[in-house]
Amino acid sequence: MKVQLAIAIVTIALTACMKNNSSNTKSTAAPFATEVDSLLSLMTLEEKAGQLNLYAGSWEFTGPVPKDANNQQKLENIKSGRVGAMLNVITTEGTREAQKLAVENSRLGIPLLFGYDVIHGYKTMMPIPLGQAASWDAEVARSGAQVAAKEASASGINWTFAPMMDIARDARWGRMMESPGEDPYLASYLSKAWIEGFQGNNLSDEATIAACAKHFAAYGFAEAGRDYNTVDISMQTLYNMVLPPFKAASEAGVASFMNSFNEIGGVPANGSELLQRELLKGAWNYQNGFVVSDWGSIGEMITHGFAADTLEAGYKALTAGSDMDMEAHVYENSIEELVSTGKISEEILNDAVRRVLTIKFQLGLFENPYRYSDTTREKADLLTEENLKVAREAARKSIVLLKNENNLLPLNKEGQSIAVIGSLAADKDVPLGSWRAQANEGSAVSVLEGIQGAVSNKSDVSFAQGYTLTTGRRKFVYELEFVEGDQSGFDEAIQLAKKVDVVVLALGEDCWQSGEGRSQTDIGLKGDQMDLMYEILKVNKNIVVTLMNGRSLAIPELDENIPAILEVWHLGSEAGNAIADVLFGDYNPSGKLPVSFPRNVGQCPIYYNHKNGGRPATNPHDAGMVFWSHYTDSPNTPLYPFGYGLSYTTFEYSDLSLSSSEMNQAGEIVASIKVKNTGKVGGQETVQLYIRDYVGSVTRPVKELKGFEKITLKPGEEKVVQFTINNETLSYYRADLSFGSEPGQFALMIGGNSQKILTTDFRLVD
Numbered sequence: 001m002k003v004q005l006a007i008a009i010v011t012i013a014l015t016a017c018m019k020n021n022s023s024n025t026k027s028t029a030a031p032f033a034t035e036v037d038s039l040l041s042l043m044t045l046e047e048k049a050g051q052l053n054l055y056a057g058s059w060e061f062t063g064p065v066p067k068d069a070n071n072q073q074k075l076e077n078i079k080s081g082r083v084g085a086m087l088n089v090i091t092t093e094g095t096r097e098a099q100k101l102a103v104e105n106s107r108l109g110i111p112l113l114f115g116y117d118v119i120h121g122y123k124t125m126m127p128i129p130l131g132q133a134a135s136w137d138a139e140v141a142r143s144g145a146q147v148a149a150k151e152a153s154a155s156g157i158n159w160t161f162a163p164m165m166d167i168a169r170d171a172r173w174g175r176m177m178e179s180p181g182e183d184p185y186l187a188s189y190l191s192k193a194w195i196e197g198f199q200g201n202n203l204s205d206e207a208t209i210a211a212c213a214k215h216f217a218a219y220g221f222a223e224a225g226r227d228y229n230t231v232d233i234s235m236q237t238l239y240n241m242v243l244p245p246f247k248a249a250s251e252a253g254v255a256s257f258m259n260s261f262n263e264i265g266g267v268p269a270n271g272s273e274l275l276q277r278e279l280l281k282g283a284w285n286y287q288n289g290f291v292v293s294d295w296g297s298i299g300e301m302i303t304h305g306f307a308a309d310t311l312e313a314g315y316k317a318l319t320a321g322s323d324m325d326m327e328a329h330v331y332e333n334s335i336e337e338l339v340s341t342g343k344i345s346e347e348i349l350n351d352a353v354r355r356v357l358t359i360k361f362q363l364g365l366f367e368n369p370y371r372y373s374d375t376t377r378e379k380a381d382l383l384t385e386e387n388l389k390v391a392r393e394a395a396r397k398s399i400v401l402l403k404n405e406n407n408l409l410p411l412n413k414e415g416q417s418i419a420v421i422g423s424l425a426a427d428k429d430v431p432l433g434s435w436r437a438q439a440n441e442g443s444a445v446s447v448l449e450g451i452q453g454a455v456s457n458k459s460d461v462s463f464a465q466g467y468t469l470t471t472g473r474r475k476f477v478y479e480l481e482f483v484e485g486d487q488s489g490f491d492e493a494i495q496l497a498k499k500v501d502v503v504v505l506a507l508g509e510d511c512w513q514s515g516e517g518r519s520q521t522d523i524g525l526k527g528d529q530m531d532l533m534y535e536i537l538k539v540n541k542n543i544v545v546t547l548m549n550g551r552s553l554a555i556p557e558l559d560e561n562i563p564a565i566l567e568v569w570h571l572g573s574e575a576g577n578a579i580a581d582v583l584f585g586d587y588n589p590s591g592k593l594p595v596s597f598p599r600n601v602g603q604c605p606i607y608y609n610h611k612n613g614g615r616p617a618t619n620p621h622d623a624g625m626v627f628w629s630h631y632t633d634s635p636n637t638p639l640y641p642f643g644y645g646l647s648y649t650t651f652e653y654s655d656l657s658l659s660s661s662e663m664n665q666a667g668e669i670v671a672s673i674k675v676k677n678t679g680k681v682g683g684q685e686t687v688q689l690y691i692r693d694y695v696g697s698v699t700r701p702v703k704e705l706k707g708f709e710k711i712t713l714k715p716g717e718e719k720v721v722q723f724t725i726n727n728e729t730l731s732y733y734r735a736d737l738s739f740g741s742e743p744g745q746f747a748l749m750i751g752g753n754s755q756k757i758l759t760t761d762f763r764l765v766d
């Protein structure tokens with residue numbers, strides 16, 4: 001019997017390969033439908049339920065460790081076909097071993113998926129996603145994901161839990177580092193590119209892996225920025241701000257979705273029929289991929305108070321459309337009973353299983369279950385020169401110049417003495433960032449190394465540690481301990497600063513200050529960093545701060561006192577080289593902030609695309625009156641706005657004009673603007689288009705990004721940039737949640753950031 005079944009599977013697989021050689025997830029006809037259905041018809045209830053279980057490997061935990069973890073039992077379950085996928089099983093050897101258990105022992109030999117958090121690289125680290133977002137460049141996202149896929153797939157992984165496309169408005173939330181920022185247009189643009197990079201055109205290509213759009217949905221709106229906290233937002237915010245990147249991901253053919261830990265309006269995402277059945281699998285017609293839960297989250301519906309027990313949690317999650325259970329062990333303890341007693345129809349179960357099998361066929365796992373576990377590739381494809389080149393290019397494009405008084409930057413490679421100060425400057429680990437997959441500890445190029453490598457004479461560069469940020473190396477699940485009050489390194493740093501022409505002061509956050517479970521109420525600089533800055537200022541005012549961080553920070557004192565500031569995030573393997581490229585002007589900085597930088601934590605959440613309200617502080621009002629929406633101790637505006645970023649040259653915007661001041665819903669308007677490079681060096685500018693709908697059936701934000709174009713201009717050169725506005729540009733999810741536009745007056749704004757813009761009006765008529 002077993003042999004016959006095995007032959008059946010092989011036949012299915014071969015036919016599948018012949019028929020679907022070039023199939024990709026974007027095709028509208030269900031790929032491998034015949035093969036999936038024939039396999040499904042052979043499966044027992046137990047085997048079907050088994051495909052929906054995602055187990056963690058035993059050596060790396062990225063969630064709470066299950067107390068009853070019984071590895072032996074896990075292995076037995078794989079052998080008996082009760083497991084569909086594994087996460088955190090790594091290396092070709094590890095994945096081969098686990099795959100063998102499934103393929104050679106289970107009745108039908110269905111191969112496993114191997115999932116892993118390949119977030120911004122596998123061995124070669126790209127900038128953290130928030131940093132990549134600052135490039136506003138799809139090529140940065142795409143090529144970085146391509147390298148990550150190539151490396152991970154060479155090491156046995158065939159499924160990544162990325163990209164994360166949660167909108168992040170609150171810097172207290174540790175996962176801002178993993179997000180594309182606060183804007184849904186930019187987030188959709190980048191998420192699409194990340195998916196293309198991971199998946200390529202054909203999932204069965206061995207250098208591509210299945211992607212996962214997460215976290216569905218609204219995880220970034222956790223109250224008070226505290227991870228895993230309750231989310232309670234309006235339908236309009238959900239539809240207009242949160243969901244657009246997910247819809248774009250579905251349209252891009254992403255292989256899977258991961259739902260989120262949070263509840264929204266009283267319903268945990270796992271149990272949300274609205275999100276999963278009505279929207280994703282209904283209105284968006286997402287048919288060829290599956291929805292995986294987050295770690296343990298199906299079981300957490302009980303803790304939320306949404307399900308009384310395992311059986312109810314299993315029922316609610318599966319009927320709502322959660323297809324796979326990550327480490328909650330709810331499905332393995334409920335599905336068979338729920339289906340055999342008729343509480344859940346077998347068709348619901350079949351639908352979930354079909355989705356999982358479809359992706360396995362698309363990945364080519366039935367053709368060769370070990371195709372991603374290739375020792376030769378694992379040796380050849382990781383951390384190559386070519387991959388590092390991509391990382392350096394991505395890193396320099398992600399840097400944002402926040403301030404450059406009196407053109408202190410760029411520095412000279414010769415004839416200028418430089419003191420590099422701060423423990424973060426010599427750190428070879430922090431730049432790798434949080435969520436770093438299999439990066440080798442301490443493998444990044446440090447700021448100091450980058451600078452030393454760039455100058456003509458090494459003796460022009462000296463180093464002093466100054467402050468110590470944390471007590472020592474820590475592993476990713478442990479809390480950090482900050483050093484405070486140890487100023488024993490100050491003197492050496494101050495003496496050095498006295499002697500040199502310029503100080504490069506590295507300040508910022510440790511990489512483990514951001515990431516999952518790492519929310520903070522203080523978003524300033526920890527430890528003794530600010531004290532050191534003030535001490536150095538007393539002896540040398542020529543300070544360039546390189547700011548390394550995983551979230552937007554509140555740094556008003558830096559802005560007030562320091563002449564030049566470079567936002568360098570956690571830039572990955574090539575951090576130091578990329579930073580040196582910018583410091584010395586080999587690359588003219590072109591990054592733009594994907595999030596607003598607050599003046600203080602009290603402004604959080606702060607974001608540019610907010611509503612006007614009835615009493616905006618911008619309205620003319622009687623001086624001295626307090627009855628306006630404002631703070632009595634802080635301006636409303638951010639320190640640095642969304643879209644902001646300087647260059648070593650300057651750009652002048654003029655001559656904003658429209659092809660017409662009126663359009664109807666079938667028509668369009670072309671907006672033109674002249675941009676001139678008014679400085680002395682060539683540079684790249686990101687020209688940004690914002691729209692405001694003055695009056696709507698529900699109120700609309702004061703501005704929303706609707707397009708952007710990156711242009712490169714030589715000194716003195718000018719270009720006319722054009723944007724086409726059509727009905728889609730003006731449409732949104734209205735009061736009744738239908739998508740469309742509403743006639744009336746609109747503002748059109750174009751500029752180099754969300755605050756410095758030229759504005760004109762036009763009308764949409766019936």
Ligand code: NOJ
Nearest residue numbers: 062063117161294295516
């Ligand atoms: C929990 C995180 O929220 C999710 O993003 C990640 O993919 C899983 N753990 C697996 O590590």
